[in-house]
Amino acid sequence: MxxxxxxxxxxxxxxxxxxxxxxxxxxxxxxxxxxxxxxxxxxxxxxxxxxxxxxxxxxxxxxxxxxxxxxxxxxxxxxxxxxxxxxxxxxxxxxxxxxxxxxxxxxxxxxxxxxxxxxxxxxxxxxxxxxxxxxxxxxxxxxxxxxxxxxxxxxxxxxxxxxxxxxxxxxxxxxxxxxxxxxxxxxxxxxxxxxxxxxxxxxxxxxxxxxxxxxxxxxxxxxxxxxxxxxxxxxxxxxxxxxxxxxxxxxxxxxxxxxxxxxxxxxxxxxxxxxxxxxxxxxxxxxxxxxxxxxxxxxxxxxxxxxxxxxxxxxxxxxxxxxxxGERPAREETSGVLVIPIGEYLPQALTAAAALRAAGIRTAVDTGKRKLKKTLASASAKGIRYVILIGENEAAADKLRLKDMVQQSEELVTVEEAARRIAG
CATH class of the missing domain: 3.30.930.10 (Bira Bifunctional Protein; Domain 2)
Known part of the structure; x- marks a missing residue:
């Protein structure tokens, strides 16, 4: 073919x-x-x-x-x-x-x-x-x-x-x-x-x-x-x-x-x-x-x-x-945000992604099947600055864990706060 x-x-x-x-x-x-x-x-x-x-x-x-x-x-x-x-x-x-x-x-x-x-x-x-x-x-x-x-x-x-x-x-x-x-x-x-x-x-x-x-x-x-x-x-x-x-x-x-x-x-x-x-x-x-x-x-x-x-x-x-x-070297460009469900929290991840997309933010949802370390390394290689983690603790608090891959920092925020920070 x-x-x-x-x-x-x-x-x-x-x-x-x-x-x-x-x-x-x-x-x-x-x-x-x-x-x-x-x-x-x-x-x-x-x-x-x-x-x-x-x-x-x-x-x-x-x-x-x-x-x-x-x-x-x-x-x-x-x-x-x-x-x-x-x-x-x-x-x-x-x-x-x-x-x-x-x-x-x-x-x-x-x-x-x-x-x-x-x-x-x-x-x-x-x-x-x-x-x-x-x-x-x-x-x-x-x-x-x-x-x-x-x-x-x-x-x-x-x-x-x-x-x-x-x-x-x-x-x-x-x-x-x-x-x-x-x-x-x-x-x-x-x-x-x-x-x-x-x-x-x-x-x-x-x-x-x-x-x-x-x-x-x-x-x-x-x-x-x-x-x-x-x-x-x-x-x-x-x-x-x-x-x-x-x-x-x-x-x-x-x-x-x-x-x-x-x-x-x-x-x-x-x-x-x-x-x-x-x-x-x-x-x-x-x-x-x-x-x-x-x-x-x-x-x-x-x-x-x-x-x-x-x-x-x-x-x-x-x-x-x-x-x-095509003769020019590739540029590293950010490509939105990646939401990673940890464990059985895919519904919460999809709900958060929908809210971010409604705010005009390009958002991908990971399968959650790979080891977290490999997923984060892949996101970094693709130029993704922000990663959102949702596991048991985050779901219980009705919040998201926002990780800044450039600053190497993370904080617990609401979805509205996450959208403002990412867009900002």
Whole structure:
């Protein structure tokens, strides 16, 4: 018996860390006024494979299945398309609208560290928000989330519309823009020589390749340099970059959010700003999350190509975050209180535990079958500070014996006093 490759069961310390990450993100989503949503795992194949969805690479990795009536279905490969479906199917939703969702998605792709076949995504999306407010809010959210997780990050960002304007100036035909963008996006992985090799294979003109080589040879070019070099001042994409860049500076995120003109991300539906989150320390090279603006999907799903729903989102990669956090040494953390019945006093132990739980204190009840010395040693190893003992003397006095494992002290108290001391 074994798990399917690329799928895992989580328990113990690892699950505790996952829950901490999840609760941190959930708390922030709600503080930022996002509403919880739960979309379907199963979707019509036609929706997931539509030309407005994820692109050829994602579709090759999609799990497809057929139900008993022969209907073609698929498991969701992200949370964005199902969200767009919800908005398209529910025209009564008042805009602007903000939602978050934490749920599993599935991709039949290569398995490596931080990349699985069944994995958790944590998304936040805003519909009805034209730029740059939506992008700025999501960047602020990302910066705060990783600050709370004690992970130093850099958010690399670009604008696909602006990158398209550069490609147009370079002589790249519009129908090849997306393909060329995806090659440029690989610069950090395969280097300029690898990108150029791909560009030659795409059949671009020598003049276009020469211009793109000049672009690749520029060392971290700024937006201003590129706008001046390609004479793009006043173009729609250039204006979007300028507006977001100014807002980022004004809200104090210029040190965290860095403009990267080669970034485009793999999904085909992005229409404007795109961004990706990386570990600033360089310990972990893969992306920790990303997102961008996708104004066209929802209108196309409702059959209205002439209507845009200004939408922007961000996704946090739980598996990548866990792969990074897993490199850290374990921390000793307290885990509530342990109630130990001595002899035949399990009813009293359960009653005391119920009172402590009602006070919001995490409480475990021991079986009372092991030797007391071993039970106390186990509690200490787990980081449990307080232990409650209930035996004949305690039951007769209608009290509990509260033992502080750190201070190595104990006292006879009522259950109410115990709750105040433990919570205090």
């Amino acid at each position: 074994q798990n399917v490759k690329g799928t895992y069961d989580y328990f113990g310390r690892e699950q505790a860390i996952r829950q901490k990450v999840r609760s941190t993100l959930t708390e922030l989503f709600e503080v930022y006024d996002f509403e919880a949503m739960d979309t379907t795992l199963l979707n019509e194949l036609e929706l997931l494979t539509s030309k407005y969805a994820g692109g050829d690479e994602i579709l090759r990795e999609m799990y497809q299945l057929t139900d008993q009536r022969g209907r073609q279905l698929g498991l969701r490969y992200d949370l964005t398309i199902p969200f767009a479906k919800v908005i398209a199917l529910n025209p009564g939703i008042e805009l602007p609208y903000k939602r978050y969702e934490i749920g599993k998605v599935f991709r039949d792709g290569p398995v490596k560290k931080g990349r699985l076949r069944e994995f958790l995504q944590c998304d936040a999306d805003m519909v009805g928000f034209p730029g740059p407010q939506g992008e700025a809010e999501l960047m602020m959210l990302a910066a705060e989330a990783f600050r709370r997780l004690e992970i130093p990050i850099v958010v690399k960002w670009n604008n696909r519309r602006f990158l398209g304007e550069i490609l147009e100036a370079a002589g790249v035909p519009p129908e090849q823009h997306l393909s060329v963008m995806l090659s440029l996006d690989k610069l950090a992985k395969i280097g300029s020589s690898g990108v150029l090799a791909e560009l030659y294979e795409k059949g671009l003109t020598p003049a276009a390749i020469g211009t793109l080589k000049e672009l690749l040879d520029m060392e971290t070019p700024s937006f201003e340099e590129l706008a001046d070099k390609y004479r793009l001042a006043g173009q729609p994409g250039a204006l979007e970059v300028l507006a977001l860049q100014q807002l980022i500076a004004e809200i104090g995120l210029a040190g965290t959010c860095v403009f990267d003109p080669y970034l485009s991300r793999g999904l085909s539906f992005y229409t404007g700003t795109v961004y990706e989150i990386f570990d600033a320390s360089g310990v972990y090279s893969s992306s920790l999350g990303g997102g961008g603006r996708y104004d066209a999907i929802i209108g196309k799903l409702v059959g209205r190509d002439d209507i845009e729903y200004p939408t922007v989102g961000i996704s946090f990669g739980m598996e990548s975050i866990m792969a990074l956090l």
